[in-house]
Amino acid sequence: MDTIHHEVWINADRKSVFEAITAKDGLDAWWGRAVAAVPETGSLVEFDHGLGDLLRMRITDLVPGERVAWECISAFSDPTNPASDWLGHRLSFELRTERRDGVGRLLEPLVTGEEFTVLEFRHAGWTTDSRWYAFCNCAWGETLGGGLKNHCEAASG
Template sequence: MANIRHNLMINASIKEVYDAITLEDGLKGWWTNDAKAKLEIGSINHFKFGNEYFNKMKILKLGEPNLILWECVDGDREWIGTKLSFELKDKEERTFLKFSHLNWNDESDFFGFCCHHWGRYLDSLKSLCETGKGQPFMV
């Protein structure tokens, strides 16, 4: 199994970061502007990236304000069954984010591509939380 991991410090409160990851408007501000999300364990959130690419994430855990856990249940075949974890720690009015995209079958070319793009989107999350403006995928 292969895993993608990124750590970053965000100059924003843990609540601001948690809300950006869990609420539909927040997700639209840093990941993709075509997001349909519901803040409820067991719900399936849908994220579109243009006409040909999408993924559906089942919310497994909402441990406010410290942990969000999703499982990909539909989308790219290499993503199905993988889990995404967002661990948040309060660091004196800043937030330390440990992101993991876990349980890939192997380190394929697509895995490398996604590793790069996760870094980019996490920078977008940081920007959204710090400045109010992220750089999500725009449909």
């Protein structure tokens, strides 16, 4: 099985980023309409991306301020929907705080404050012949590096 992996540097505190990946309003702001999201292990996170059926994720792990993991429990029969490959996939978001003084000079322009949050994202469960692997890899990069990062940084001022 293959795993999509992205590391995103976010100029916002960890608490704000954690809320953006676990709270209904936060998820709503960067990944489409969140219908339900209660940050508790075992609860369902549901999204309405306008594709007819809801995308449902079960929270399998949650440590406040540090990480959340989901398992996709939606089965989409429409092969033109990229999430049609996701049943049983595991998505994880892990956060850590880094300091500007630990960043090399080449990367310093990416950091605006003394501390920033690093998001390690993984989307596991892909088969090597999956139709949607490459598309979702690119889409996750844009969604996390654009939508989530921009939302968190704008909210932080």
